[in-house]
Amino acid sequence: MKEGPDISQIGALIGDPARANMLTALMGGQALTATELAGAAGITLQTASSHLSKLETGGLVAQRKQGRHRYFALADDEVGQLLENIMGFAANRGLMRTRPGPKDPALRKARVCYNHLAGDFGVRMLDRLVADGDVTLDGDEAGLTQNGEARIAALGIDVPALKTQRRPVCRTCLDWSERRSHLAGSLGEALLARFIADGWARREKDSRAIRFTPEGEKRFTALFP
Amino acid sequence: MKEGPDISQIGALIGDPARANMLTALMGGQALTATELAGAAGITLQTASSHLSKLETGGLVAQRKQGRHRYFALADDEVGQLLENIMGFAANRGLMRTRPGPKDPALRKARVCYNHLAGDFGVRMLDRLVADGDVTLDGDEAGLTQNGEARIAALGIDVPALKTQRRPVCRTCLDWSERRSHLAGSLGEALLARFIADGWARREKDSRAIRFTPEGEKRFTALFP
DNA sequence: TTCATACTTCGATGGTAACCGAAGCATTTG
DNA sequence: CAAATGCTTCGGTTACCATCGAAGTATGAA
Numbered sequence: 001m002k003e004g005p006d007i008s009q010i011g012a013l014i015g016d017p018a019r020a021n022m023l024t025a026l027m028g029g030q031a032l033t034a035t036e037l038a039g040a041a042g043i044t045l046q047t048a049s050s051h052l053s054k055l056e057t058g059g060l061v062a063q064r065k066q067g068r069h070r071y072f073a074l075a076d077d078e079v080g081q082l083l084e085n086i087m088g089f090a091a092n093r094g095l096m097r098t099r100p101g102p103k104d105p106a107l108r109k110a111r112v113c114y115n116h117l118a119g120d121f122g123v124r125m126l127d128r129l130v131a132d133g134d135v136t137l138d139g140d141e142a143g144l145t146q147n148g149e150a151r152i153a154a155l156g157i158d159v160p161a162l163k164t165q166r167r168p169v170c171r172t173c174l175d176w177s178e179r180r181s182h183l184a185g186s187l188g189e190a191l192l193a194r195f196i197a198d199g200w201a202r203r204e205k206d207s208r209a210i211r212f213t214p215e216g217e218k219r220f221t222a223l224f225p
Numbered sequence: 226m227k228e229g230p231d232i233s234q235i236g237a238l239i240g241d242p243a244r245a246n247m248l249t250a251l252m253g254g255q256a257l258t259a260t261e262l263a264g265a266a267g268i269t270l271q272t273a274s275s276h277l278s279k280l281e282t283g284g285l286v287a288q289r290k291q292g293r294h295r296y297f298a299l300a301d302d303e304v305g306q307l308l309e310n311i312m313g314f315a316a317n318r319g320l321m322r323t324r325p326g327p328k329d330p331a332l333r334k335a336r337v338c339y340n341h342l343a344g345d346f347g348v349r350m351l352d353r354l355v356a357d358g359d360v361t362l363d364g365d366e367a368g369l370t371q372n373g374e375a376r377i378a379a380l381g382i383d384v385p386a387l388k389t390q391r392r393p394v395c396r397t398c399l400d401w402s403e404r405r406s407h408l409a410g411s412l413g414e415a416l417l418a419r420f421i422a423d424g425w426a427r428r429e430k431d432s433r434a435i436r437f438t439p440e441g442e443k444r445f446t447a448l449f450p
Numbered sequence: 451t452t453c454a455t456a457c458t459t460c461g462a463t464g465g466t467a468a469c470c471g472a473a474g475c476a477t478t479t480g
Numbered sequence: 481c482a483a484a485t486g487c488t489t490c491g492g493t494t495a496c497c498a499t500c501g502a503a504g505t506a507t508g509a510a
Contacts, residue, residue: 007248008242010239010320011235011311012236014233017233024229043470044469045486049487068486090234095234137363138362259457259458268499271459271501271502272499275497275499276498455507456505457505458506459503460502460504461501465498466497467496468493468496473488474490475489477486477487478483479485
């Protein structure tokens with residue numbers, strides 16, 4: 001009956017500039033309200049609401065009611081990975097959103113990819129983990145070795161807790177600026193959260209950029225030279 | 226000036242059902258004429274021509290004039306990889322093109338992914354090569370070891386010739402039906418070409434399916450158990 | 451040269467979807 | 481309760497684009 005997957009529905013969802021802008025905004029990893037997303041896309045609240053219901057029906061975003069707010073976020077890690085993938089393709093072809101602000105270098109250095117660290121810093125971190133035998137690669141899947149578990153636990157991350165989740169602990173995600181993989185999965189998320197909680201870095205407002213403090217960058221580089 | 230890549234243009238190109246059908250047809254790896262693509266998409270020649278010029282402007286397809294025919298093909302390997310990626314995502318969500326013909330099981334067993342082998346057979350081949358230490362994985366990049374070069378050369382493939390090309394020899398590509406990686410790059414292409422040239426398998430007409438002969442399947446399984 | 455094939459361009463049409471104003475619903479605050 | 485906030489739904493407009501018929505261009509065959 002069926003001959004292959006249908007890519008046109010997904011393409012159509014992503015193909016509208018307003019929706020694409022909202023999805024890009026959600027790649028920041030934070031759940032945003034409809035009003036915030038309308039602002040990010042430069043449209044009114046009514047139009048945004050219509051777009052969001054389409055994105056939700058299409059399974060790209062999920063909403064969570066909280067009081068009188070409705071927070072929207074990417075539906076799951078897989079959506080983030082798909083978007084990062086398409087961004088990589090678009091970046092290679094020179095298709096860039098022209099927006100005010102000289103944020104490009106900062107984005108390439110370190111940024112959030114849905115919920116984990118991307119950019120030069122993200123790639124270097126995975127490279128180091130693999131080189132030290134803490135993480136093993138097998139295609140797009142990855143595994144944490146005994147060594148790796150100890151190293152991660154030493155950073156104050158509860159590794160057994162990560163394993164209880166349904167989604168994979170380790171995963172690779174293709175980086176659009178570096179054209180190499182960085183670490184995704186629940187471990188990737190936990191590591192970024194750790195860096196921020198420890199004050200090594202903080203999220204830039206209204207951007208995907210991650211800004212490391214001088215002290216944080218020194219510590220990060222010491223850990224992942 | 227620029228804040229991140231623009232995914233909407235690509236999405237819009239893929240988002241039209243007629244264009245998506247043409248791109249899916251081109252995933253078969255063969256260059257097709259505008260007339261053939263119009264047939265595959267179920268539209269008239271004029272409409273197809275308009276779509277093709279858009280796809281070409283967008284860098285997704287490239288054309289080659291040959292006599293009074295114009296052959297269209299995917300612009301490069303990267304486009305094939307992107308499409309396979311989106312197909313994987315769509316397949317996970319149950320978005321399938323409903324078309325006549327019970328070809329789905331054959332597609333899952335072995336099919337062509339732009340120019341290399343995909344499906345169960347493709348995944349098994351890469352698994353075996355990695356397990357035997359012939360291919361090393363590093364994110365989405367991959368390398369051929371000394372052992373691997375010898376093994377490939379024994380199949381009658383000119384490995385040094387592959388290396389002279391600009392594109393990578395080894396590359397991984399995410400398989401939508403198996404959700405694991407298979408082998409792409411010039412080596413992936415050469416291997417599939419070898420199997421077909423040796424009569425182990427042949428392309429199914431008007432489909433991405435690859436049909437192995439009983440003898441061919443036996444030999445393939447012996448090589449990659 | 452004349453005809454045929456392969457494809458592109460032009461022009462007109464129709465359908466769809468993005469968009470926003472206004473009204474409606476839900477939740478919180480005062 | 482009433483007022484305010486956050487968001488959705490409805491209705492109508494507009495603009496775009498996919499579509500196809502017809503005409504035009506290019507290559508090859510007769």
